[in-house]
Amino acid sequence: MQRELAKTYDPQGIEDRIYKNWEEKKYFHAEVDHSKTPFTIVIPPPNITGQLHMGHALDNTLQDILIRYKRMQGYNALWQPGTDHASIATEVKVIDALREQGIEKDDLGREGFLEKCWDWRKEYGGRIVNQLKKLGSSCDWDRERFTMDEGCNKAVTEVFCKMHEKGWIYKGSRIINWCPVCKTSISDAEVQYEEQNGHFWHIKYPLIEEDGSISTTRFLEFATTRPETMLGDTAVAVHPEDERYADLIGRKVWLPFVDRQIPIVADTYVDREFGTGVVKITPAHDPNDFEVGQRHHLPEINIMNDDATINKNGGKFEGMDRYEARKQIVKELEEMGLLVRIEDYTHNVGTHDRCGTTVEPLIKKQWFVRMDELIKPAVKAVKEGDIQLIPKRMEKIYYNWTDNIRDWCISRQLWWGHRIPAYYCDECGEIVVAPSMPEKCPKCGCSHLTQDPDTLDTWFSSALWPFSTLGWPEQTEDLKYFYPTDVLVTGYDIIFFWVIRMIFSGFEQMGERPFRTVLFHGLVRDELGRKMSKSLGNGIDPLQVIKDYGADALRLTLVTGNAPGNDMRYSKTRVEASRNFANKVWNASRFIMMNMPEDGQIPDQMPEGLLPEDKWILSGFNNVVRDVTENMDKFELGIAVQKVHDFIWDEFCDWYIEMVKPRLYETADEKSHTAALWTLQTVLQGSLKLLHPYMPFVTEEIFCTVQDREESIMISDWPVWKEEYNFPAEEEAIEMIKETVRAIRTARNERGVAPSRKAKVILVSEDEKVRRIFEEDRLFFERLASASDLVLQADKEGIGEGTVSVVLPFATAFIPLADLLDVQAEIARLTKEKKRLEGELKRSAGMLRNEKFLSKAPADKIAAEKEKQQKYTQQMEGVLRELEELQALTN
């Protein structure tokens, strides 16, 4: 049984071997089993273009902890994995890769390009999956899905057709956000506002006089950040109650360059206080102007091509880039005397979150999802608590979005994605939405139809993920059994993109919430608190961390000391601390293995003759089991793992193992020896189980390989609180000894006594119970307190001068160290102690003298305070006695 084990735990190699074994044994696989309760998590599907970053590492660590915990608790735990086609992200990458080979997207044509995308997916789609495995993720890989696999495609088509039929998906001309580089529309959620330094150009348009001539004296002045849009102006607006312009409403101004006369309209949208109180109106290129235009039936003049160059509506500026046109227009306005001044101006500019290009709002015919009705059940579910958001404050962010929701633009002018199942009749233009190409046009009967060239927003398919992965639209057994899922774990940054859309899709398609709980986590930032980003180059590669420190260390680091929804900082020293803990666990186990009997046999059941320290640690373990389980059920994973960590290190290793050593080295008492071994083994195993969800590899390595056990820890039973492990009396007794040991150590330390130098300890206590406790535990007490001999007595009989005294509430310990005794130093030490006790007694007395406290505070608080006071009083008496004697010596 005894074998050579490395002095330090080295995760390299071990982790891969263990993971492979888990996979081979099919431990991650879940099947419908009505004898068990399901527990389901669907993975936020990583992009196929993705590389594992710290955000993924955190997200998947949390999911793995939950799924492993529930699996051990006996749930039928399914972690449904898969990847996302990531429409635009992938398309951009493929285009870039092709360009390096000198190939343009259009050269290949749609079919050819899509082939390249699928090649890409084949090559890189598995990469992130393998990286998730390195982390230890216990996903059911047999069920791996892809947002563009056959089933998901079917789900997308089904939803599109159903919602179209219901009138909730429609095609319309609306103002949308356009990316001139990606040449596609994007949704509101994909627009990122960035503060930029720009200019505010103050411009004036001449008034058209009554006789139709262009005035040379009367102008209407306004300001704009985008002068080039004036080419598309179809009005200027003032506030209806603005006296300055009251007489001008209904008249016209002259628009230079395009030589157009445009009306002055009155609209409350205008803020009289801002600038001159005049706004130019460009309905085709500004969302607010668009609305003004609708109200006043203004023409919408699009002045831009898809690449943001000016189109033929821009007259002589046709063909110019938007910024070039801007420059030119400003210059010419100045020459015409229509430029009043230029002001520096900092404002927010909408950019495309993928490529950073400034988006252009413009009018396009696109497909939209009507949101007003769809969102209602999603709001209700959160309001009524059917879906719980953790932390709760995320609800405010959620409602902020749902309350101001706008229709969702879902069509994209991209090729990689789900092609919109709409077909146009080449003859009559009829639109048919159907799962597949109709034989002929239902209106004119001709057989020439063309499918809509656009694809869907990538989030359209992700929104269906919780049920499409389980087989929907088929009514599969999996779907009935595993849906709704239990927990969704994700970052708060995709609450709008994904979480909300899954919720309303779940209600709409399944008639039920997609998950009960959403556990949000924050961002992993760098050591300086900055966001990790490619451009900053401050990203930390989790795979490198795994290589250097092990997956367990990384996982522990990511979950320790972090509360839901809060951002955290990555730091190397924290990973090192985690690695050190893995090593600590390893060595504690190594110690136990080294002391196992040759045949490895220890009793299964609790043996007779457990000593107080055995009962103490068992009781402590029992409490940790209860607390940790409670914390985990509340998703307080950081707190839970802290408790496991502290128990293993501070209680089990630092105290219990040290207490038990004499019994292991001196095997004279067989019964005591066996009791110690059984306790060590029982508490170690239980602790490993509690730790397993967090640190799956090291716990498995010890549980299986080191302890030579067939069955994996990951399918073992989660510990439960047991009455037979509950020993409150021993807890109290051992705590008393610990306190004494610590006080003696401190006193010796202050005297500069080396630990190797042992001295006699005389413990004086009138309390017979106290003396009995120390008598029973003298074996380890002597060792821990560096006592050569422990003498117990009821009074100070026979204690001579030259002893260091350590005053405790229940006893006083005397250490004869005549040669080292410095009376003045002793007096100083005791005086300090006296001062501390005086402070405590004052506080306590103050509270207990306060009649309002006595009359209003709960009884248990009062009792607790009285107990404290008594304890301090006793200790104070001892300190004063000792001080008196020492002072007598000096006289």
Place this chain on the structure above:
RNA sequence: GGAACGGUAGCUCAGCCGGGAUGAGCGUUCGCCUCACACGCGAGAGGUCACGGGUUCGAUCCCCGUCCGUUCCACCA
């Protein structure tokens, strides 16, 4: 403009749904290579819990205000 989060030991952060700050890791001081572990052991030092009010017998915790930091939403042209 609206909102949220954070301000606790030198650093990074837990915690506190009102009752002595025995908080954690790292760092630091002193002593130890003590037969599991120096990725370690023992013992310390270190905090007006941002500031000002209020509620309360009692506030680091609840309420209001202020300052500082971060973020989200809106986008006044």
